[in-house]
Amino acid sequence: MKRIAGFLLVLSTLMVSSAAYATTYIIETLTCNLDDADVDDSQVYLSLYGTANQFSYFQLDNSDRDDLERNAIDAFQLHTFDLGDLTSAVVELVGDDGWCFEWIAINDTSTGRVWTFYYGTWLDGDSRAPQLVVCTPESEFSGFCSAVR
Numbered sequence: 001m002k003r004i005a006g007f008l009l010v011l012s013t014l015m016v017s018s019a020a021y022a023t024t025y026i027i028e029t030l031t032c033n034l035d036d037a038d039v040d041d042s043q044v045y046l047s048l049y050g051t052a053n054q055f056s057y058f059q060l061d062n063s064d065r066d067d068l069e070r071n072a073i074d075a076f077q078l079h080t081f082d083l084g085d086l087t088s089a090v091v092e093l094v095g096d097d098g099w100c101f102e103w104i105a106i107n108d109t110s111t112g113r114v115w116t117f118y119y120g121t122w123l124d125g126d127s128r129a130p131q132l133v134v135c136t137p138e139s140e141f142s143g144f145c146s147a148v149r
């Protein structure tokens with residue numbers, strides 16, 4: 001009986017987790033073509049807020065490669081809940097190695113919808129540039145990121 005209960009628990013956990021992580025988001029960024037625009041020594045986190053759910057502090061880092069280099073497009077995969085329609089995205093830099101990014105695009109692969117947020121300037125933990133910006137859609141699938149005061 002105990003064994004059956006354990007099996008059912010594993011089975012239900014598997015069902016819940018596969019249902020919960022129903023969506024893969026592909027996140028792409030373009031780093032500016034400027035000196036020092038790249039990031040090696042800071043961490044960049046993305047939080048996504050949607051009508052159905054939210055996901056906090058996804059680190060933009062592929063462990064097997066040097067990401068966020070000057071004038072490069074990087075792609076990151078986030079497996080998570082279905083967030084619904086994106087209402088905002090927050091990009092936060094932790095550290096003193098500043099990052100300049102042109103845009104960040106969030107592709108919901110389950111629906112094919114892509115939100116693109118333009119920024120075109122710096123995040124920096126050690127200057128007057130903001131460390132955190134909020135990106136919001138203005139038309140249906142694109143918008144801008146800006147510092148919140």
Ligand SMILES: [Ca+2]
Nearest residue numbers: 036038097098
């Ligand atoms: Ca830098």
Ligand SMILES: [Ca+2]
Nearest residue numbers: 039040067068
């Ligand atoms: Ca890098």
Ligand SMILES: [Ca+2]
Nearest residue numbers: 062065066067
């Ligand atoms: Ca990396």
